[in-house]
Amino acid sequence: MSEIDSMTQVADIQARALLALAAVDDLPALDEWRVSFMGRRSALTQLMRSLGSLPAEDRPALGAFANTARRTLEEALSDRRREIARAQPEAAADAIDVTLPGWPTPRGGIHPTTRIVREICAAFASMGFSVVEGPEIEWDHYNFEMLNIPRHHPARDMWDTLWIDFEDADGERPMLLRTHTSPMQARIMESTRPPVRVVVPGKCYRYEATDPRHEWHFYQIEGLAVDRGIAMTDLKGTLYEFARRMFGVDRKVRFRCDYFPFVEPGVDMSIDCFLCQGDGCRVCSHTGWIEIMGAGMVHPNVLEGVGYDPNIYTGFAFGMGPERISMLKHGIEDIRLFYSNDLRFLRQFS
Ligand code: FA5
16 A cells, blocks of 8 residues: 555544544443544554555654544544533543542652752842843854953963854854853843843853763853942952852851953852861862852953943952852762763752
8 A cells, every 4th residue: 555545544534533423422432432443453553553564765754644643533532531521420420430549640850950050040149140041152252252362362272162163254163162151241241231240050061071070061150240349359258158158157268369361360269168177078189178169350351342441340250160069069979960861860859
């Protein structure tokens, strides 16, 4: 039989079944209808079984067509069952054995990354920050140039980049998978006037070998606050308060100089190890401190680039890895567990 013949046959079975269903008006007759049009010996089931003997190129189209017909009949059957139950409630009650145990409804859980991202954003939201998101495919312009990292600058080596295979008229590749959420600093400032106070959660990508602390795709949460008179003390106070909310009120924090081209001065922030209380253990590599983010005062070149006058406005920015924070909070030893879909790991967070 050809594909067209088979399709005609399916359409014919469906039409006949729907016509017969319209005449069914009680539950026993409905069951008979089900057996004759959808049961094991029904024409539709037989036809679906015979699909295997068709030429391979005809199978997908006819299979999809027959499946759609079957779904149509299943829906029509349950609609009709509801109509009959409404018209004859006593008959329907007899047909349901209320003593049978119910089916458990499988419940999903919130992914640990989503959970920690929400927790971090909520901590900043309660300090007056709004939450915004941005594109994962980004222009070189925002990922690097606007952040004071010109083409061929060695600082680009700090971010191993996955480039999009697309060249512009000059033979340059202008698009990439964002290596950090910092490009949103420039995007936000370009489109708003100060005061700015935002956090930006989102996925980032790096051309990196994976290991227990590195994934090639991971999340970051960026923060940016710009206004008149913002100083390093605001940065320290805000991030200290964040650390207390996430890791407990007794936390101590430490800021040390670090280099990021888009901030000046740049710092890294650590908290005292909450496992050993700073005495030194495996989690803090026996230093007593755990680094949790990079931060700094927004570089005047970045402010100028987006049209803000650095003589009037100042600001601070920070960027952290939420998976790493979740690892610290929950004692997770390998970041790759977050994205390997092992339900034994994920269920622990449900
Ligand atoms: C940055 O990406 C800067 N944009 C952060 C920043 C923002 C500094 C604003 C100053 C001002 P860094 O490369 O250190 O910095 O990454 C920040 C955080 O992202 C790290 O502390 C880490 O938690 C996380 N991270 C970086 N690379 C990976 C990776 N391969 N896997 C998992 N997490 C990572």
